[in-house]
Amino acid sequence: MTSNSPLDSPMSQDSPIEKELRPIGRKAAKAKKAGNSSNNTSKFLEEIARQNAIRIEMEHKLQENEIAIQAEYAREREYLSQKDMYKTDRETMAMDTSHMSLETKQFWKLERRDVMRRRRF
Template sequence: MASSVEARGAWSNVEDVVLCECWVKVSYCPISGNEIKFSQMWKKIHEEFVERFGSGRTETALASRWKILNKELGKWRDALAKARENHRSGQNLTNEIVQAQMWFGATGQGKNTFQHQECWEIVKNCSRFKIICTTPPVMLNETPLHDLSTTDSPLDSPMDQDSPRPRAPRPIGRKAAKAKKGSTSNNECAQFLEQMAKNSALRLERELKREEVDKAREEAFSIQRAKAQEQDMEDREMKIMAMDTTHMSPDTKSYWKMKRRDVMRRKLFHDDGPSNTDGLNDGNL
């Protein structure tokens, strides 16, 4: 008989974390990690998983779940790499995570937000998931102190010198640039958090509706089961009342008379109450 976990099919966050821990332990074992075969690897991972969490999942189930996690974790690694390449001077880790979530959702494959942060903390130092930036960080708020295009040149023509020249706008300072960039990042962060809240609300609403449907289905099943039991009892009582005792031995007749008495008592109790059982005796059956 399958366990309740396997029958349900849904993977919990705790199971995902335990699976990642087992994968790291077996795959990066200093003794056999580089030489172990694929089939033996998942056998060992399954043994570790069973020891830590229980025997509710098969080797095939673990391998299939890891395939999904591996794809999501790799996608998150790439999103973090892009966020670091687009790093803004003065930004903190929160801004980087927000940008990474935007890159993650912009790929259009799978989920719109990364939801396996605990799993990432376990595997992020593995060689497969290490973040490698392909280009140097781009500092987006470095503002030149002087505009070389506005300096005077000895090659300017007299006409240009005589004509009024529009003054170039004064570049904003570093503090103002940081404040402006920070305001943009805060807006992006607020929008992202708002979207996450909406997604959580929608997910909660779906779960509540699913619970209501399950509850209604269970109630309907209980009613149907009660009706079936009642009909089964009715059929048995009809067979007892219709039993021909003419050619039976005295002991057998006595047995079936008691059975009939029990049937009549149940019927009378159900219909009119126990006060109507005064007239029951063996001669009336």
């Protein structure tokens, strides 16, 4: 019992011409498109995560640099403040009180005493 349907014909099996592929259906096309979309979305999200990590790292480095700059600025201010204080102390110690009144001489004597106390400690 052989059936003679066109699909079972010997011509279709032995034909040297290859069959054309059947076009993709609507459901399959939508599924394929949705698959690409989710793949693109995941790649996009990975890229966003990578960019955020880079941004956070850069912000951290900038913050470290800002802290270092502020520390250096504070050291410089301290140095200048001490330099100014030493200059003032020298001027106080070198003050000529011979032409001053008694009260002014007493004031500068107390100032010199303060300078000496500061220098000892």
